[in-house]
Amino acid sequence: MISVLRHMEKLQEREAAFVPDDKWYNLLIAPSCPPDKQLHIRNGIVNPGGRWGFIMQDDFIPDIVCDFENIDETQMALNFTNAGYYLGIILCYAGDWAAYRTLGAAYEEPIFDNVVGNEVATAAEAEAEIDAFLNGVDQWYYYRVPLWGVVLKNDGVVGVNYAILPVDAVNRGRSYMYRDARARHSLFP
Amino acid sequence: MITRFYKLLTVEKKKGGYVPSNDWYELRVAPSCPPDKQIHMRGGRVYLGANPGWVAYDDYEQRAYTVPPLSADLSDPDSVTIDVTFTNADYYQFFLLQLRLPAVVEEPAESDWSFYLHGTLDEFATAGEAEEWLDSYDFQHSSPWYEGAEGTCYPLCGVVLRNDGQTGISGAFLPIDMVNRGRSYIWPTDMRPLQDIYS
Numbered sequence: 106m107i108s109v110l111r112h113m114e115k116l117q118e119r120e121a122a123f124v125p126d127d128k129w130y131n132l133l134i135a136p137s138c139p140p141d142k143q144l145h146i147r148n149g150i151v152n153p154g155g156r157w158g159f160i161m162q163d164d165f166i167p168d169i170v171c172d173f174e175n176i177d178e179t180q181m182a183l184n185f186t187n188a189g190y191y192l193g194i195i196l197c198y199a200g201d202w203a204a205y206r207t208l209g210a211a212y213e214e215p216i217f218d219n220v221v222g223n224e225v226a227t228a229a230e231a232e233a234e235i236d237a238f239l240n241g242v243d244q245w246y247y248y249r250v251p252l253w254g255v256v257l258k259n260d261g262v263v264g265v266n267y268a269i270l271p272v273d274a275v276n277r278g279r280s281y282m283y284r285d286a287r288a289r290h291s292l293f294p
Numbered sequence: 295m296i297t298r299f300y301k302l303l304t305v306e307k308k309k310g311g312y313v314p315s316n317d318w319y320e321l322r323v324a325p326s327c328p329p330d331k332q333i334h335m336r337g338g339r340v341y342l343g344a345n346p347g348w349v350a351y352d353d354y355e356q357r358a359y360t361v362p363p364l365s366a367d368l369s370d371p372d373s374v375t376i377d378v379t380f381t382n383a384d385y386y387q388f389f390l391l392q393l394r395l396p397a398v399v400e401e402p403a404e405s406d407w408s409f410y411l412h413g414t415l416d417e418f419a420t421a422g423e424a425e426e427w428l429d430s431y432d433f434q435h436s437s438p439w440y441e442g443a444e445g446t447c448y449p450l451c452g453v454v455l456r457n458d459g460q461t462g463i464s465g466a467f468l469p470i471d472m473v474n475r476g477r478s479y480i481w482p483t484d485m486r487p488l489q490d491i492y493s
Binding site for chain 1: 295298299302305309315317318320339341356357358359360396398399400401402
């Protein structure tokens, strides 16, 4: 028993030297606990810029909270016309916000420039729209920092701003985080 | 002893919160096992741009793709765009293996994806000479990913192909290994632009 214990301790000591890929955690997103209408985005480095002599720089973005009840930040009223419907979006940082905030300019809002789908009756349809955006549909990937595909569900109230259910990490029948959309393998973004 | 077990359990619980980075494995290449003339690429998400006619800045296309797992058959021009043929027995040629933009831009099927073998078709007596060329500034900057025209190519890896003794025949090279075992091999094994200036 003691030898097994010693063996396990040795394995853990060896594993302690393992350094996880911290880049993976850059701009990783989590819901609130308990869930509300916010998403929490970890800090990270983005490199806005790219093509044809366009501005190129590193930008350290701090921890940011996306508040879906703030239209000034998200540019989305989330005012549904159909009760209980779903809206698929790709949450993205706005290009100007990511590019200019490091230059010291007062460029506070909007923080987000999201790719927004249509109001649909089912979560599967909203997911399909996000999948399509992430598979060549529309040239939306311009001057944005893509973060996450999110499915927002209306809370039953129509004609009112921010009428969505809280956002979960997975689909529990409310709004939820659907899939990672961060740009890891990229050319000329 | 109970304390030591408890400590082990606590560390294991902490490790349970660790989320491994799956994007490291995306678009990673590997040879077949046992080796043949194919290279296999894992699927993944990629953001590609294209400038089909070297046109103005505003016409630059930018799309996100979810690429399925794909296999490049280096002996098949339909798969890798070019025809690999040797004129000198047992000589080496060098290439960069790249993923091309899909033939259909919106929601492409698996068959719409293809690869591009970028090389000069020069042949060398030794593998070292081929590697030296692969590593050269001039060659790497002659790549379509640098020029941008003809659709963007996403670089995956370098390949040194060794002729199997037959000349003037398409696809006459030895099976591809992960390292140089005297046949064809992948080198450099990873050329994905993970830390590039444009991403």
